[in-house]
Amino acid sequence: MKRLLVVGLSIALVYLVYTGTLSVVEVLIAVGIGLALSRVIGVDLVKDESKLSVRRFFEAVKYALKYFTVIEYLAHYSVVKAILSRDPGLKPAIVEVPYYVNSEIAVVTIANSITNTPGTVVVDVDEKRKKFYVHWIFAEAFEGEEARRGVSAEFEEWAKKIFD
Template sequence: MKRLLVVGLSIALVYLVYTGTLSIVEVLIAIGIGFALSGIIGVDLVKDESKLNARRFFEAVKYTFKYFTIIEYLAHYSVVKAILSRDPGLKPAIVEVPYYVNSEIAIVTIANSITNTPGTVVVDVDEKRKRFYVHWIFAEAFEGEEARKGVSAEFEDWAKKIFD
């Protein structure tokens, strides 16, 4: 039951952030979709119900808010600025980015956060070596901690707080 509630509310929250509205109808639709999907995929998303607690849930809410407002805004701004500039300063490259989380959901969260952010796309994941291979249009480093710092360190910090 705990799994159904947490996953359902999380999906509903993401739905409401994406729609950008808080009308009664949209909130009811979000809750309905959230709980329907929770019943279908909740078992796959939450393997260990003992990890479900209010602190992790509120960390997820904070991350969702920060990601969809600040992080996405800044990434979109830099890409639009490059598009409109005579000298966009592009340095596209495939970079090797290490990760240090263990759970599948944390890995997927980081990869999705990278891919959903304009200017970066995860093109491959090496689970044995714990590496993402990321196409980055503003490459500042090509591997190791410097690449991780520029691409995914913040996402990984949040994923650890929420899922590991």
Template sequence: MSKVSIVVFTILLALIYLVYTGSYGLLEIMIALLTGLGVSLLFAQDLVRNTWKLSLTRFMRAVAYLAKYFTVIEARAHWGVVKLILKPGAEYRPGIVRVPYGVNSEYSIVSIANSITNTPGTVVVDIDEDRKFFYVHWIDVQAFDDQDARRAVSEVFEKELSRIFE
């Protein structure tokens, strides 16, 4: 594992730590960097298999994706669930839908599944890696057709994350 890989991995982990904690003071930044460095030194060789894929471009895409995900995508999903909850006599259709995916790397698959699960109203309950399907519990099913469900549930994640991990 190269020094550049460790630095990149440390910064990425520190940014994720800071976003999740929501605290950006000097002490918190130092803790984030030290935690990121510790995890990088311990696990980077197991987590980063293709060091040639590490690049500033992919890193910036990841940062842009996280910014978009935590602001725009999450806000829309939260608002949709709030509308369902507050709508008097709302009739929604919870169910499990099959959502195909077209990515190959484990990182892409896991990242898409996590993005779906972290978004309010949807949870990945199973992954069929042989047939390339997520099975997603959706609080208000809008489409049962595989491709329509993909467009509604995971297409934006797959598009962005495949540019980072594939």
């Protein structure tokens, strides 16, 4: 029930923000479509209903705010500096980064966060051994905890708080 409502109302919210209207007819259409879609895809989107909580939602909001200000700024700054400087000082390498989260969505969140910051791109993932293979243009370490600290430690901490 909780899953149906949360997924349905989220879809309705996206619909209303996208159309930019708040008339009664539109709200009814949005909620109707949202609940119908939620009935179909809700089970795939939310595997564990007990994890839906307000605390996790606010953690996600906090993460988004920090990610799009501080983290993206620092990553963009280093890559922009490399692009514009005469001697970019690149050290490109494909490094092995371990991860310790369990849920699929947390793995996707970490991989997307890594790729969305300029300077690191996930090339492959080994789900059995729980390793990302990341193309890092300023490689400081090649494997283990040191590589994890440089690439994904912070994202993983947030992903654990939000999804695991």
